[in-house]
Amino acid sequence: MNYSKILFALAIALMLPTCGLEAQTVTSPNGNVAVRFSLSQDGVPTYEMTYKKREVIRPSHLGLELAKDKHASKGLEETSLMDGFTEEDCKRSTFDETWKPVWGETSTIRNHYNEMAVNLYQKAANRHITIRFRVYDYGMGLRYEFPQQADLNYFIIKEEHTQFAMTGDHTAYWIPGDYDTQEYETQITPLSGIRQRMKTAVDGNASQTVFSPTGVQTSLQMKTHDGLYINIHEAACVNYPTMHLNLDDKNMVFESWLTPDATGMKGYMQTPCQSPWRTVLVSDDARDMLACKLTLNLNEPCKIEDTSWIHPVKYCGVWWEMIAGNNTWNYTDDLPSVKLGETDYTKVKPNGRHGANNAEVRKYIDFAAKNHLDEVLVEGWDEGWEDWYGHSKDYVFDFVTPYPDFDIKALNDYAHSKGVKLMMHHETSASTQNYERHLGAAYDLMNKYGYDAVKSGYVGDIIPRGEHHYSQTINNHYLYCVTEAAKHHIMVNAHEAVRPTGLCRTWPNLVGNESARGTEYESFSGNEPYHTVILPFTRLQGGPMDYTPGILETQIGTWNPNKKDMYVHTTLVGQLALYMVMYSPLAMAADLPENYAKYDDAFQFIRDVPLDWDDTKYLEAEPAKYITVARKAKKTGDWYLGGKCDADGHQCSVKLDFLDKHAVYDCTIYADAKNADYKTNPKAYVITHRKVRRGDVLKFTEAPGGGFAVSMKRL
């Protein structure tokens, strides 16, 4: 743009009425939540948010800083989308629909919001953008939209500057901001305590990139001194880098901090396009944090026409015996390194501890068949595990070549003859380009042998080198795998992948993710007892987690002398409760068959518990303290109850006023025994049977690190 044009534009600007001080407010259907938008004097988009008239988000700026990059559209390299905006118009609408998830906590979900779309014009660069707000009774989402236009076709995001200005020094339940992992223990501090705590909050991981002493991840749960619960996250992160939050701990203002690529740039955009939704949940009742479906509602409807092949999966597998035991993924200990296609495994000496061998897998198949589990996960079945990790090795697996002691055809035939499926395992070692080269053949192999679900893994630093687990390109990779899997009717459960943002609504074959410290950490350093009563508030906001619960032999030392001090930081009953408080359509019975044999009466709950529900009622909830939930099973109409607490224990009374009128239920109660304690007496439990009716009251004493589980089968 030359000077005369600029002067002309300025002249026009002076003639136009300035609307920089106007403001619009949009309120939620019930009026509890209100969001106010305005432009500052210099045209900076600004919003604020209230709940029942109480301030939740102080005036906060919105905008994006663009990179001065030669790839950006000509002339735009130097103008960011930060200020100089005037408002063109503001469109309002109301939306109210009820949709049916393919699987979930409830059979229907209501998506009811009031919307305000503010259309902004930036004269200096002749560009138009839209900021869209959707306000729900329990929170809001906002996003940036970039229509296709003459002067805005391509741009590169150097940083997004979306602010969330807090009203005080709230209590935060946070994990360190990191471009590559979420496997940190949740920290509970005031906002002002994040910087100090960061030093100890960061422990080692196979791949980690901490970026700021006050950087935290989403979903970020907070609680104010006057009892407001606030949660900041994002929804529908597609073709965009993952958002972290960086805290200005002088002013208690969070600002978005995107994950960069290898060059330090953050997002490569082509109009028409939009950012993910930036979401703020708010309520004075913690249960709303768990019951609200805002993240799912802000995602696109299901894009898979025929979903009949997608189903809940209860599974066991060859896994805990390696993670917590002494068996190995690798077939031999003799190879210093492997070259796939050159290394001849028939000529090496087996180490005798390879878990994924024919006999062991048959044992699990028999166990699954006997206990009506759907599938058997087998890790370490394919060539390459001798040097799979830590070498930045590109061609690390081919995903199709079994070890000599894993007969893929015979084992699948055997499983199918018993009504069980094997679950595929694809460890990519974070070499995404190698995985994509072999993805087609790998999925074809699954189809050939009758696998319908895959657990994928992304351990270690990403290849292409310099990329991060949560950068735009790698986020696109995860979704590419999910969409390609859908074409093959394959369900995906991706570990070490990006934390979910509700994409499972659009792609319900994404049945699980890890993206947090799972049960595996109980065999490393251990998880805090409150871990599983904070995850539903944070990690689970975006989608289900393959937490792999069900470790009834909580004292690993009883069967593995090498880990004699290692124990699960819950009681035995607490493990049962996890199937209730951490919803997932994919649930593992992770312990060894021989351990389940020891506790077969308690294992009955795992056999019984459904993974797909007609209805869910959160009866009690407090972040990192306790969660109590009742769920009604699809088809049978049976009800299940579960409660889990932190290290302090919890007293709980449940009035069964949600049961069907006049119906009688055969009730089995799995409770911590008196004096049960996750540290000192974890496996003390009591199982009682009784009949219950609507209106009955059940009382529970949850032990430290304990909980309870109840099945109520309609007679």
Next chain:
Amino acid sequence: MNYSKILFALAIALMLPTCGLEAQTVTSPNGNVAVRFSLSQDGVPTYEMTYKKREVIRPSHLGLELAKDKHASKGLEETSLMDGFTEEDCKRSTFDETWKPVWGETSTIRNHYNEMAVNLYQKAANRHITIRFRVYDYGMGLRYEFPQQADLNYFIIKEEHTQFAMTGDHTAYWIPGDYDTQEYETQITPLSGIRQRMKTAVDGNASQTVFSPTGVQTSLQMKTHDGLYINIHEAACVNYPTMHLNLDDKNMVFESWLTPDATGMKGYMQTPCQSPWRTVLVSDDARDMLACKLTLNLNEPCKIEDTSWIHPVKYCGVWWEMIAGNNTWNYTDDLPSVKLGETDYTKVKPNGRHGANNAEVRKYIDFAAKNHLDEVLVEGWDEGWEDWYGHSKDYVFDFVTPYPDFDIKALNDYAHSKGVKLMMHHETSASTQNYERHLGAAYDLMNKYGYDAVKSGYVGDIIPRGEHHYSQTINNHYLYCVTEAAKHHIMVNAHEAVRPTGLCRTWPNLVGNESARGTEYESFSGNEPYHTVILPFTRLQGGPMDYTPGILETQIGTWNPNKKDMYVHTTLVGQLALYMVMYSPLAMAADLPENYAKYDDAFQFIRDVPLDWDDTKYLEAEPAKYITVARKAKKTGDWYLGGKCDADGHQCSVKLDFLDKHAVYDCTIYADAKNADYKTNPKAYVITHRKVRRGDVLKFTEAPGGGFAVSMKRL
């Protein structure tokens, strides 16, 4: 390694006899070339090289600097492979075999060398490496070999420090060192003049990364003041970054400078492995630089069992009319940007200048059939060209979806009915990850419609972003495409890809590359008249170039008023000569059919000239001055002659003592007319017919920027 071990190792070291001052020499079969290896006092591998007792390479160091990277094998992060070596042993051998290339300048190639493999031990890190020398009568190759061993399984190369110490301020024929392009005009300066000339030598390119004011590319041709011709290049660059040369212009020492990845690291190695060959050609006769097959000989034998589907290809195509004309690759001018699968081309307004339309392609098919050309290249046939370049766009093409005016089935059927094939075009826009996602489907489509050759392109900055055109990962990508293509019986001609290093011996379906300024530059800024008589000394050392010669209407302005000042920097006859002096099994007749109609008598040479030879004799050669070559056609036994010169013109006399005894040849001579000149009178030519026999002498006067071409068909 702990301290006690280090002390122990040192103790051993003191006990061992130091052989650091010993030296070994290996000479070529005829004794002309000698290479001497030694270890310096501190155990630095050192070599020097002589030719007929004259020093060619002064004592030069060998070694690799390793990265201090967490991915390197434990304990080795800090020890480079630079010094502290002792010699274990030294194995010598002689090799002499004659092999048959699938296509080439001669029907057989002799691979005759003396070899010396020096096994070195580095006590400090307990590591063994081998430096292997192969010495030929016209040069040598050396490489590093890394056997698999306990303490050397994975390592990361920070830089390779292979020195080439020159004996003086030689004349160098060089182009600027660059991680992303070779499309520079060759500079001719003393070594001491590189730094100063660099400032003007670097002109703009779609993707370029110059790294040093004295950095140059290989193959680097030099000439000493006393008439020695020296050429430094590399052979068999596989799973390794491309080598550049950086000049210490105080001491006239070149040192290897590898192409980095996005993180700045250069090579990720897993033993057993080796570096590419570092080659030095030397002779006092410039013709040896062209005749020697050292680069091919240092590559692995053909890995394709059935090569019957690989054949020379003479082709025309829908290309020059876009490059030099006003037709477009894109279908419409209405789209500011494209989203494949969303953009509906049936609803947009065609720009009326789209080259790859059914009528135009049929015209070229008819032309090819009439003139017995094998194939027709069609660029711009597939959706995406409206925004294909300059936006760092990932999903830029799908390689399978034609524009509405390109009927892929009908056009292929029509071509096949006339005995002609279409040549596929895959412009990747350097988005290699997108290309790999679609490669399988793209090759399948080619098989479906009967394409057997693809011209691929890599214009612009590489995606994954931060990578370079010549980094290890991207070099692997090019080879991946070639090997996957071989499975589909597809020949590959990759443009903007890495400069070849003789891999076409191993993968003869790699029938062409660009990797230098091609004829297209004649429609931009123009090529120097000497360009095509230096390329055979440099770029062509690694393999054939798809130079797209045959522009008989050298004055573009005669048919395109928009380029009225643009002209090809050769005479018309000079264009014919290119088919002789720049060997390629893939040769385009690049001009427009209507231009060939104007010069049909001259076009006869292009119709006639074979692309595969039984024998080749370089009769005269001087870098950037002139090349005169005679070639004997496979099957027919016909002989062809060609000469090309620079802007100074050239007088040339050829004694036909290579013709078959007693045979008579029908000889057609295409010569520059008197007063012909590439600038002022380019299209003045004379065609004469005569009979010739062995011993006859032909005299030629090559005009400035001119040459000559002769066909001698055995009667």
